[in-house]
Amino acid sequence: xxxxxxxxxxxxxxxxxxxxxxxxxxxxxxxxxxxxxxxxxxxxxxxxxxxxxxxxxxxxxxxxxxxxxxxxxxxxxxxxxxxxxxxxxxxxxxxxxxxxxxxxxxxxxxxxxxxxxxxxxxxxxxxxxxxxxxxxxxxxxxxxxxxxxxxxxxxxxxxxxxxxxxxxxxxxxxxxxxxxxxxxxxxxxxxxxxxxxxxxxxxxxxxxxxxxxxxxxxxxxxxxxxxxxxxxxxxxxxxxxxxxxxxxxxxxxxxxxxxxxxxxxxxxxxxxxxxxxxxxxxxxxxxxxxxxxxxxxxxxxxxxxxxxxxxxxxxxxxxxxxxxxxxxxxxxxxxxxxxxxxxxxxxxxxxxxxxxxxxxxxxxxxxxxxxxxxxxxxxxxxxxxxxxxxxxxxxxxxxxxxxxxxxxxxxxxxxxxxxxxxxxxxxxxxxxxxxxxxxxxxxxxx
Ligand code: GAP
Numbered sequence: 245x246x247x248x249x250x251x252x253x254x255x256x257x258x259x260x261x262x263x264x265x266x267x268x269x270x271x272x273x274x275x276x277x278x279x280x281x282x283x284x285x286x287x288x289x290x291x292x293x294x295x296x297x298x299x300x301x302x303x304x305x306x307x308x309x310x311x312x313x314x315x316x317x318x319x320x321x322x323x324x325x326x327x328x329x330x331x332x333x334x335x336x337x338x339x340x341x342x343x344x345x346x347x348x349x350x351x352x353x354x355x356x357x358x359x360x361x362x363x364x365x366x367x368x369x370x371x372x373x374x375x376x377x378x379x380x381x382x383x384x385x386x387x388x389x390x391x392x393x394x395x396x397x398x399x400x401x402x403x404x405x406x407x408x409x410x411x412x413x414x415x416x417x418x419x420x421x422x423x424x425x426x427x428x429x430x431x432x433x434x435x436x437x438x439x440x441x442x443x444x445x446x447x448x449x450x451x452x453x454x455x456x457x458x459x460x461x462x463x464x465x466x467x468x469x470x471x472x473x474x475x476x477x478x479x480x481x482x483x484x485x486x487x488x489x490x491x492x493x494x495x496x497x498x499x500x501x502x503x504x505x506x507x508x509x510x511x512x513x514x515x516x517x518x519x520x521x522x523x524x525x526x527x528x529x530x531x532x533x534x535x536x537x538x539x540x541x542x543x544x545x546x547x548x549x550x551x552x553x554x555x556x557x558x559x560x561x562x563x564x565x566x567x568x569x570x571x572x573x574x575x576x577x578x579x580x581x582x583x584x585x586x587x588x589x590x591x592x593x594x595x596x597x598x599x600x601x602x603x604x605x606x607x608x609x610x611x612x613x614x615x616x617x618x619x620x621x622x623x624x625x626x627x628x629x630x631x632x633x634x635x636x637x638x639x640x641x642x643x644x645x646x647x648x649x650x651x652x653x654x655x656x657x658x659x660x661x662x663x664x665x666x667x668x669x670x671x672x673x674x675x676x677x678x679x680x681x682x683x684x685x686x687x688x689x690x
Contacts, residue, residue: 252511255569256437258584259285262645264569264594265438277434277442284645285565287594287626289445292478292564293424295591296447299474300422300557307420307449308413312401314426318391321377323534324400324527326393329497330376334432336369344433346371350512351433378428378442394428399556401425402450403527406539417541417552418463420451424561438566439515445561450523452541452552460500460522463555468503468520471557475505475518478564479589480571484508485517498526505559507567517567518559525551568592572646578671581636586646587669590689597649597665597685598628598642600635613653616663616678620651623682624689643668649685 259265264285268278281289301309321327333346339359344351346368356366377396383389395401402421409421424447434440453463472487490502498521505518528551532539540549572587590596599620601613610631617629628647630638635652642650650666656675657663663681666673676684 251570251573252437255573258573258644259569264288277431277440279438279441279562284594288568288592289561289565291592291594292568293447293561295477296424296474296559297422300447300449304420306418307422308409308415310402310405310409310421310423311425312398312405312423314394315382315392316395316400316404318379318393319534320400320404321393321396323530325497325530326377326396327375330396331373332376332432333371334374335371338367338369339364348433351435374432376429376431378430396427396429397558398423398425398427398446398448399450399527399558402448403531406528407537410541418451418453420449422449436511438562441562447559447561449557451555451557453555455525455550455553460553460555464501464520464522467555467557471518471520471559472505478568478592480507480567484571486514488514496521498523500524509567509570517563518557521556521558523554523556525553527554528552583640583643585643585668588646588648590648593646593648593689594626595628595642595645595647596624596626596689597651598630598638598647599651600638600653601631602635602652602654604631608658609653609655612657616651616653616681620682624685639666648688651681
C-alpha cells in the first residue's frame with residue numbers, strides 16, 4: 245500500500261481516536277456499512293448540512309425546505325420505479341458464497357486476492373440482479389401488517405408532497421423544495437469507510453420548471469454550476485474536483501441527463517460526491533398515475549395545466565464528510581516538530597477556538613482562562629477549554645481536530661487584559677484585547 249492510499253487508514257484511525265466517527269454497534273462486532281458519529285463528527289456533519297441548507301434553501305426566495313418521513317408505503321416505490329429498477333448486478337463466489345457487486349472491479353479484485361493467498365482461484369456464479377431497497381412491515385399482526393420501505397432516496401418524500409406544498413405555499417414556477425435526511429440501501433458491498441454505506445444521509449434539491457427543452461437545458465447548466473460552486477466552498481482545491489457527464493447506459497432509470505461532481509480520492513481515484521439529474525416529469529407523472537391524485541400545476545394567468553419537469557441536485561452528506569476529511573488531512577513540521585492537522589475551513593471546524601491557561605497550577609491564570617472561556621462560549625458555543633499537559637501538546641491536540649484558533653491566557657493577560665491567539669495552519673500568534681476575541685473569531689468562521 246502506498247503512503248497515498250494509506251491516508252484513508254489514517255483518517256479512519258483519527259476519526260475513531262478523536263471522536264469523529266465510530267463503526268456502528270462496534271461492541272457487538274460492528275454492522276457492515278453502518279457508522280455512528282461521535283461528538284466532533286456530529287458537529288462537522290452539522291456544519292456541512294447547515295452550509296447546504298443556507299445556500300440551497302434558506303438564502304433563496306424560490307426554494308422551500310421540508311422534512312419527509314423515512315417510512316413510505318411500497319406503492320411509492322412501485323411508482324418511482326425503484327421496486328423494479330433500483331438494482332445492482334451481483335455475483336457469488338463459488339468457494340465461500342460471499343456475494344460481490346459484479347460491476348465493481350475493485351471489490352472483485354479484493355475478493356480474488358483474499359483467496360489467492362490460500363492459492364485458490366475463484367470462480368463466480370452468473371450475474372443476477374439484486375434490489376437495494378430495505379423493506380420492513382408495520383402493524384402488530386403478521387396477517388394485516390403493511391409492507392413499507394425505508395426510503396432508498398430522500399427524493400420521493402418531496403415528490404409525494406408536491407401538491408401539499410403547492411396548496412399551502414402557492415409557489416410559482418420555477419421553484420424548488422429541498423431537504424436533508426437519511427436514506428437506506430442494502431448495498432451488496434459496502435466499502436471504503438463512509439463512501440458506500442447502507443444507512444447514509446442525503447441533501448437534495450428538487451427544482452420544478454416548465455416542461456420545455458430550452459428551459460431544461462438552461463436550468464440544468466445553472467444547477468450544475470451552482471452545485472460545483474457550493475462544493476468548492478467546502479474548501480476543496482480545484483484540481484481535486486471535476487464535473488463528469490454520465491454515459492447514457494450509466495444513467496438512473498429516471499434521468500434524461502445526469503452529471504456527477506467527483507472528488508479525486510487518494511485511495512481509488514475519481515469518485516462520485518454529488519449528482520445533478522434531469523428527471524423530466526418522471527416522478528410527478530408516475531405518482532399521479534399510481535396515486536390517482538392530479539399532481540399537475542395550473543398556471544394562474546393562462547389556466548394551462550402542466551406536469552413540471554424536475555432538475556435535481558443530490559449530494560451524500562457522509563461522502564462530503566469523508567472527502568472534507570481527506571482533503572484537509574495534512575502532515576507537516578512546525579517549530580521543528582512533526583504534526584498532523586486538519587486544514588478545515590473555520591466554518592466547518594467542530595470546535596472554533598480552544599482557551600488555555602498558560603500554566604495549570606496558577607489559580608489566577610486558571611480563573612481568568614475559565615472566565616474568558618465562559619464569556620466566549622455564550623457568543624460562540626463551539627468553544628473548548630483545555631488545561632491538560634503542556635501548551636505544545638494542547639496545540640497539537642487541537643490541530644489534529646482542526647480547531648482554527650487557540651487562545652492562551654498568560655501573566656500579561658492579568659496585567660492588561662490581552663491574550664495571544666494562535667492560528668492553526670501557520671502557527672502564528674498575535675496579541676489582542678480579550679474584549680475583541682469573540683468579534684475576531686466570529687469574522688473568521690462566517
Ligand atoms: N435522488 C437521487 C439519488 O439518490 P444517487 O446518485 O443514487 O442519486 C445521490 O445518490 C448521492 O447520495 C450520491 O452522489 C452519493 O453522494 C450519495 N450516496 C449514494 N449511495 C450512497 C451510499 N451507499 N453511501 C453513501 N452515500 C451514498
